[in-house]
Amino acid sequence: MSPHLVPLKPALYADCSCPKCGQGGPEPLGTVFPGVHVLGEYRCRACGYAFYRDLPVGFAVDNAVSIGKEDGSLHDADGAESWVTTPLMEGYHHPSGREWKIERKVYRACKDIVLLNTLDFLYGHVLLKLWNAQYYLDHHRDKGLVLILPRSFEWLVPEGTAEVWLVDQRLGEAHGWYTCIDRFVQQRLKEYDTVSLGKGYAHPDKSLVDINRFCGVQPFPMEQFLERPKQVAFIWREDRLWFRSPFAKLAWRASNKLGLKPLVHKWFVADQERLVRATWKKIKHALPDAEAMIVGLGRPSTGHGAMEDLRRERMDKETELEWCRAYARCQVVIGVHGSNMLLPTALAAGCIEVLPHDRFGNMVQDIAVRYHDLMQLFLYRFVDEFAPPATVARHAIGMFRDFKVYYRDNKVNVP
Numbered sequence: 001m002s003p004h005l006v007p008l009k010p011a012l013y014a015d016c017s018c019p020k021c022g023q024g025g026p027e028p029l030g031t032v033f034p035g036v037h038v039l040g041e042y043r044c045r046a047c048g049y050a051f052y053r054d055l056p057v058g059f060a061v062d063n064a065v066s067i068g069k070e071d072g073s074l075h076d077a078d079g080a081e082s083w084v085t086t087p088l089m090e091g092y093h094h095p096s097g098r099e100w101k102i103e104r105k106v107y108r109a110c111k112d113i114v115l116l117n118t119l120d121f122l123y124g125h126v127l128l129k130l131w132n133a134q135y136y137l138d139h140h141r142d143k144g145l146v147l148i149l150p151r152s153f154e155w156l157v158p159e160g161t162a163e164v165w166l167v168d169q170r171l172g173e174a175h176g177w178y179t180c181i182d183r184f185v186q187q188r189l190k191e192y193d194t195v196s197l198g199k200g201y202a203h204p205d206k207s208l209v210d211i212n213r214f215c216g217v218q219p220f221p222m223e224q225f226l227e228r229p230k231q232v233a234f235i236w237r238e239d240r241l242w243f244r245s246p247f248a249k250l251a252w253r254a255s256n257k258l259g260l261k262p263l264v265h266k267w268f269v270a271d272q273e274r275l276v277r278a279t280w281k282k283i284k285h286a287l288p289d290a291e292a293m294i295v296g297l298g299r300p301s302t303g304h305g306a307m308e309d310l311r312r313e314r315m316d317k318e319t320e321l322e323w324c325r326a327y328a329r330c331q332v333v334i335g336v337h338g339s340n341m342l343l344p345t346a347l348a349a350g351c352i353e354v355l356p357h358d359r360f361g362n363m364v365q366d367i368a369v370r371y372h373d374l375m376q377l378f379l380y381r382f383v384d385e386f387a388p389p390a391t392v393a394r395h396a397i398g399m400f401r402d403f404k405v406y407y408r409d410n411k412v413n414v415p
């Protein structure tokens, strides 16, 4: 069995130990699919303790988390992240009878499948798990790939997928123990001869991801960096901001805590826009033939004209694709750290990221790094969270002006 698969049927994974007495090889009893997690149900052959074990997929690959079936207690020997275990336990103790609509689409009927569960409460997590699909399509051609997917991601289903099970659920509602999802999955599982879970790693090697297979858009070809029209995109989000100073961030946080967000949020968003426009002004001054756009969730402005404004207040498939095509025209995308940077960096040649201090522990997790060589350091740049427009602009201008030398030194004049 491949280390990137977890067997489910005919024999359930049992390479685990009793969380009570430590005895290995418990008796497998079944599985539960409550949503984000996939759990195996076991009974210890030594002490009889019955437990659910979080199967090693998604964010659970490294942590043997178990829940005692009778005493309801959490066994967390490795100290899993609390953002994983807290909602899991919450859900376990308060299962939801809410009925989500789940639609099954069969493109190719298969009896032997890899089941990849991409459900998650964060946009970036779903996308990262979904990118694992390519590995299973290419390395397990004898099996059909079945995706459990939030419906809003259907537009990214790669060619060759055998089935999708689309869950009509907002990501914010993904945490929870939903009996309707388990019921749906258990009914389907009966139809197959063999079932393995895809591990769905949280950090797949993005340089191996062929983004065109997911969104149907070819990424910017690095070798045409200088030939193509100079294009920059500012990646826009309003729920995490680029601040001009520590004081501005402090004031924003304090006003949020005091419940003043509805009153002041607009001002900080407007200030972020001033930073973006000031940056663009400096880039444009140095590179008059460059063009820029603003892309992301937000209200498009009217009347400025200096930049193409592709912001939208609502998402749909057409908008997503329009944005993907826009990223793919860019040598450089500029934005604040977060999952908002995943698709832009998967499609653009390079990026400049404003990295908040409290996100250092997540550095580069949101960048779909496309290169294996030194061009990584040249094309992916990180600046301080209070970096002024002049600093960001200097990097962008440098990337255009210095590209020729770096490309020649690292891509051409190498054996």
Ligand SMILES: [Zn+2]
Pocket: 018, 019, 020, 021, 022, 023, 044, 045, 046, 047, 048, 049
């Ligand atoms: Zn035991």
